[in-house]
Amino acid sequence: MTSTAATDLIFGLTRVVGLPALTEKAGAPLGAEDIAQIITEADRFCTEVLQPDALAADRAGATYANGLVKTPPTYPAAYAKWVEGGWQSLSAPEAHGGQGLPAALWTAMVELGMAADASFMLGPLLTAGAIECLVHYATPDQAAKWLPKMVSGEWTGAMCLTEPNAGSDLGVLRTRAEPLGNGKYALHGQKIFITWGEHDCTDNIVYLVLARLPDAPPGSKGISLFVATKLKEDGSRNDLRCGGIEHKLGIHGSPTCVMLFEGAEAEMVGQPNRGLNAMFAMMNNARLGVGTQGVAHGAASLRLAEAYAAERIQGGGKPIAEHPDVQRMLMEMRAVTLAGRLMALETAICVDRHALFGDTAAQARQALLTPILKAWCTDRGVETASTGVQVHGGMGFIEETGAARMLRDARIAPIYEGTNGIQAIDLVVRKVAKDGGAEMRDLLAEVKRNPDARLRAAAERMEAATALVLETQGRDAAAAESVAVPYLEAAGWLVGGWMLARAAAEDGARYGALAEFYLRRLLPRSGGRIAEIEGALAA
Numbered sequence: 001m002t003s004t005a006a007t008d009l010i011f012g013l014t015r016v017v018g019l020p021a022l023t024e025k026a027g028a029p030l031g032a033e034d035i036a037q038i039i040t041e042a043d044r045f046c047t048e049v050l051q052p053d054a055l056a057a058d059r060a061g062a063t064y065a066n067g068l069v070k071t072p073p074t075y076p077a078a079y080a081k082w083v084e085g086g087w088q089s090l091s092a093p094e095a096h097g098g099q100g101l102p103a104a105l106w107t108a109m110v111e112l113g114m115a116a117d118a119s120f121m122l123g124p125l126l127t128a129g130a131i132e133c134l135v136h137y138a139t140p141d142q143a144a145k146w147l148p149k150m151v152s153g154e155w156t157g158a159m160c161l162t163e164p165n166a167g168s169d170l171g172v173l174r175t176r177a178e179p180l181g182n183g184k185y186a187l188h189g190q191k192i193f194i195t196w197g198e199h200d201c202t203d204n205i206v207y208l209v210l211a212r213l214p215d216a217p218p219g220s221k222g223i224s225l226f227v228a229t230k231l232k233e234d235g236s237r238n239d240l241r242c243g244g245i246e247h248k249l250g251i252h253g254s255p256t257c258v259m260l261f262e263g264a265e266a267e268m269v270g271q272p273n274r275g276l277n278a279m280f281a282m283m284n285n286a287r288l289g290v291g292t293q294g295v296a297h298g299a300a301s302l303r304l305a306e307a308y309a310a311e312r313i314q315g316g317g318k319p320i321a322e323h324p325d326v327q328r329m330l331m332e333m334r335a336v337t338l339a340g341r342l343m344a345l346e347t348a349i350c351v352d353r354h355a356l357f358g359d360t361a362a363q364a365r366q367a368l369l370t371p372i373l374k375a376w377c378t379d380r381g382v383e384t385a386s387t388g389v390q391v392h393g394g395m396g397f398i399e400e401t402g403a404a405r406m407l408r409d410a411r412i413a414p415i416y417e418g419t420n421g422i423q424a425i426d427l428v429v430r431k432v433a434k435d436g437g438a439e440m441r442d443l444l445a446e447v448k449r450n451p452d453a454r455l456r457a458a459a460e461r462m463e464a465a466t467a468l469v470l471e472t473q474g475r476d477a478a479a480a481e482s483v484a485v486p487y488l489e490a491a492g493w494l495v496g497g498w499m500l501a502r503a504a505a506e507d508g509a510r511y512g513a514l515a516e517f518y519l520r521r522l523l524p525r526s527g528g529r530i531a532e533i534e535g536a537l538a539a
Helices: 004-016 019-025 032-060 075-084 103-137 140-152 275-311 324-357 360-397 403-410 420-432 438-448 453-475 477-482 484-506 508-522 524-538
Strands: 063-065 068-070 155-160 176-179 185-195 204-211 224-229 240-245 256-269
Touching: 004 019, 004 032, 004 103, 004 275, 004 324, 004 484, 019 032, 019 324, 032 075, 032 103, 032 403, 063 240, 068 240, 075 103, 103 140, 103 155, 103 185, 103 204, 103 224, 103 256, 103 275, 103 324, 140 155, 140 204, 140 224, 155 185, 155 275, 185 204, 185 224, 204 256, 204 275, 224 275, 275 324, 275 360, 275 403, 324 360, 324 484, 324 508, 360 403, 360 420, 360 438, 360 484, 420 438, 420 453, 420 477, 420 484, 438 453, 438 484, 453 477, 453 484, 453 508, 453 524, 477 484, 477 524, 484 508, 484 524, 508 524
Parallel strands: 155 204
Antiparallel strands: 063 068, 176 185, 185 256, 204 224, 224 256, 240 256
């Protein structure tokens, strides 16, 4: 039986963001039935292979001993089924062995996989980001060496940026790359927080590593990108190892590694001292994935809360799902999760429009939506998971129900791939201020074309807030940054309402009540954050 999430994803892809029409225009048509078949099979894989063992995997966790990392006992077999099913190759280029399907379909798969078991799905997500980076920046010879086995899933990929002294400020990283005289380099340094940096699901791992050349200028302009593989081309072990794994609040099954590069042989990817440019291809891919992860945490929490509320009898012999306040909580969980789901698909379809047609307008829209998606959806994921615990009452605080795991797992998403505060500053400074607010005004103009007067009024308030933030940015950058988070939040609540209104316009019988709930009770939160901005900047 197809899950509610899968049904909504099929509807969103086919009716809201228009994937069939886009693929037909590109000359590789995917009809609604094709899309439904892919999503249904993805849903089956996630619910039958990943979801049943997720709680046990959380309890077992990843372990480290004698330099070896083991994932939860069920993961190697589950990963083998992932590879066998060809899921890693879904949207990878056909030139490297992929299926060449749209990014929007991969985004749907990410949500389903993350909702089933986020710890497991983080491995494939990071591999997809590494593939994206190498597709654009590797030489043909490098691509031929690494990409086919990454695309198949035979090898995984890991992103090695953070160091003990260099988190969001990558300009101070210290890992160095020494030329070996044969076109290769020796990497020396320590990287931390490396997701799936070592594991027992594949023999080989491809590491994308930021490091400095001996003559590199200081700061972020002196960073180059390198690839080191766990096994060298001759099959011998490279000079890198895992120095330990972190003991974390959540995502226990995902090994978060300290990686030590002790002269590891590597190749440069892209141009010297231009590593950040290349790595941002991977990071933008990952931010779309992490925003979708926030949606998935909400979806998984909702699944558990709805099941519990339907069975828990309290107050007059009726299930708590019939109690008004529980109904309110469940409706909010449903509305926010669907809004985020459609926002993720809208962002992914921009990726496809640019990839298929070189659509620069779509690229600009994607750039604007990505920080909103990443921050707004991951914050909502935490809130929705917390509400899910509340629906369960005292049982939500007990690990056996699974609701607590959702809250623990969700809490990382607002932090990694750039904290949500950084996403907000990125939105205000690099996206809105960079073009004088042009792309934001274009988005708001689309929202205002919706017939719902509440949406139009909220968009007009957002226009005024944009003008105020831009004016402040011009004279006091620090003051503008201080309201970046409420600005992003206001935008997120507005875009979420717009997406639900679009869904209701396509199928009012299924989505009308949910959209109405959102527009009445949740959209005003956009205005509340704008009032916060106005108050802060008037002080």
